[in-house]
Amino acid sequence: MFASDDTCQVRYHIKPSDPYGHLFHVTLQIDQPASTGQQLRLPSWIPGSYMIRDFAKNILSIQAQCAGQALSLTQLDKQTWQVEPCTGCLEIHYDIYAWDLSVRAAHLDQTHAYFNGTSVFLEVVDQADQPCSLIISNADIAPAKDWKVGTSLATAGAELYGFGRYLADNYQDLIDHPVEIADFDCIQFEACGIPHDFILTGRHNADLPRLARDLTRICEHQINLFGQPAPFQRYVFITWAVGEGYGGLEHRASTSLICKRDDLPCINEADKVSDGYQTFLGLCSHEYFHSWNVKRIQPDIPYDLRQENHTPLLWAFEGITSYYDDLTLVRCGLISQSAYLKQVAQTITRVQRNPGRMLQSTAQSSFNAWTKFYKQDENAINAIVSYYTKGALIALALDLTLRTLSKGALTLDRVMVDLWQHYGQTGEPVAEYTIQNLCADKLLQCTQDQHAVTELNIFLDNAIYGTEDLDFYDLLQPFGIEFHLREAISMADLGGDEKEPSAQRVDLGISVTPDPSGAKITRVLSHSCGHQAGLSAGDVLIALDNIQLNASNLEARLRRYQPGDQVLIHGFRRDELMQFSITLAGPNLDTVYLTVKDQDKVSAWLGN
Ligand code: ZN
Numbered sequence: 001m002f003a004s005d006d007t008c009q010v011r012y013h014i015k016p017s018d019p020y021g022h023l024f025h026v027t028l029q030i031d032q033p034a035s036t037g038q039q040l041r042l043p044s045w046i047p048g049s050y051m052i053r054d055f056a057k058n059i060l061s062i063q064a065q066c067a068g069q070a071l072s073l074t075q076l077d078k079q080t081w082q083v084e085p086c087t088g089c090l091e092i093h094y095d096i097y098a099w100d101l102s103v104r105a106a107h108l109d110q111t112h113a114y115f116n117g118t119s120v121f122l123e124v125v126d127q128a129d130q131p132c133s134l135i136i137s138n139a140d141i142a143p144a145k146d147w148k149v150g151t152s153l154a155t156a157g158a159e160l161y162g163f164g165r166y167l168a169d170n171y172q173d174l175i176d177h178p179v180e181i182a183d184f185d186c187i188q189f190e191a192c193g194i195p196h197d198f199i200l201t202g203r204h205n206a207d208l209p210r211l212a213r214d215l216t217r218i219c220e221h222q223i224n225l226f227g228q229p230a231p232f233q234r235y236v237f238i239t240w241a242v243g244e245g246y247g248g249l250e251h252r253a254s255t256s257l258i259c260k261r262d263d264l265p266c267i268n269e270a271d272k273v274s275d276g277y278q279t280f281l282g283l284c285s286h287e288y289f290h291s292w293n294v295k296r297i298q299p300d301i302p303y304d305l306r307q308e309n310h311t312p313l314l315w316a317f318e319g320i321t322s323y324y325d326d327l328t329l330v331r332c333g334l335i336s337q338s339a340y341l342k343q344v345a346q347t348i349t350r351v352q353r354n355p356g357r358m359l360q361s362t363a364q365s366s367f368n369a370w371t372k373f374y375k376q377d378e379n380a381i382n383a384i385v386s387y388y389t390k391g392a393l394i395a396l397a398l399d400l401t402l403r404t405l406s407k408g409a410l411t412l413d414r415v416m417v418d419l420w421q422h423y424g425q426t427g428e429p430v431a432e433y434t435i436q437n438l439c440a441d442k443l444l445q446c447t448q449d450q451h452a453v454t455e456l457n458i459f460l461d462n463a464i465y466g467t468e469d470l471d472f473y474d475l476l477q478p479f480g481i482e483f484h485l486r487e488a489i490s491m492a493d494l495g496g497d498e499k500e501p502s503a504q505r506v507d508l509g510i511s512v513t514p515d516p517s518g519a520k521i522t523r524v525l526s527h528s529c530g531h532q533a534g535l536s537a538g539d540v541l542i543a544l545d546n547i548q549l550n551a552s553n554l555e556a557r558l559r560r561y562q563p564g565d566q567v568l569i570h571g572f573r574r575d576e577l578m579q580f581s582i583t584l585a586g587p588n589l590d591t592v593y594l595t596v597k598d599q600d601k602v603s604a605w606l607g608n
Pocket of ligand 1: 286290317318321
């Protein structure tokens, strides 16, 4: 099983041993176990996804042996085991249950095998710095006969896409290259001389050559933004096409993505970029940008995989990345400037409709990601702000502010390149005020104007630590763009377009989902008329003014009323009938669209 020429002292072997039962079998050999008894542990979270997931719960059985003798294992806590002392090579065997079709864990059935190292590889405590090898074996079932291996792990004998031996510099490296094993489709392309693979598993009829063409532009743009050479020798996009799903997770030389198969372009579409395809390209662009911003330009946290690691900086690592994901698409010409400005207006609209932005700063949102952003409940919209969306707006506002205060001499691009050179390339972690200080220093260098620096500091302090709205009316005007607010014309109105207001629309301030008995409330906005009348998440509304209602006719029924009208709503809270008397209100002025006043100025901003 292990090649005798393997010089690594820590060697892993993984095999999809029971695809129908969703089990991987892992063998771990340790040449020099700790003399006092080796400890082994599995991470409780995966970097990039800031939530405790306790992957060790999926270990079904674990045994240890040395020279053919079974050794006792003592479990010390939810994720750590201690083996009795032994001399000679220690061998650990364990089974892992893998039935989580997300980019964060492991999944195995007769159609494919996928794992992140954080879900399957025990860390050898105190030997995490050692190089380690990994042998990947195929499943012994007929559907697996054409399976191949897709991963950015360095090979140590395995052929490209082949089973066999791979190599990692250390445990951190081992767990930062997810592995997809399937009869996947694959297209290769080069960006700035670096080989890239786009691997696609799942049922689809995607136009792979087009994906390769479009991704080449995105990748080359980002490599050139930070400066060649790219920080990896090879890059792999691992993608699953599914009916419903969306998500991505960044790694140092790859990303795992899950998308709707209908979002992928098909051959009939010519060069049109559908909304779904724009979403997918934005996701690819986002995760690729993370290769620099967060995978190498890193926050000052210990990356202790046993517990939460708090940072106030996710607004920068996720927000700046979110700003650049769509910006890259417009700069590459994959979407038009008007499509980009619509996207920006929709992002501002999302934040405007989020009462939680008045309570929580993005620094607080970042710090509490583990317990708030990743554990959102029905009140999240009233309680928290997203460090993704508000963070993206801060990055946009920062870029515009730097350009304005420096009269065009300084841009966020320049700051990102500096961050890359002084933090990413050196491995120096980014501390809480690093980015603010860097922006201030560069602005002072450009302008020699202390007043401008003071203005920048006030702006950043409010944006990151405050809860006031960013003033996009003033921010966008110097770039030839006018900012407009209007009322939403329907519950489906996401903003971004100019629309005639619908006459006297009313808005309860609730979201509903279909329920067999009526319309079930999923959330109630603070200070809305629904809130004032006592409507609550979980209530099932059944009648409006004594006429039956449901989720699909609620909006049409409300169109027959005007702000100020009094209505009676009946609904069930658990099994108790409730009656709500509501004075209807009009919609908030929370929907944004942008218009171009000076095309030259817009092009000057979005063109570089
Ligand atoms: Zn991200």
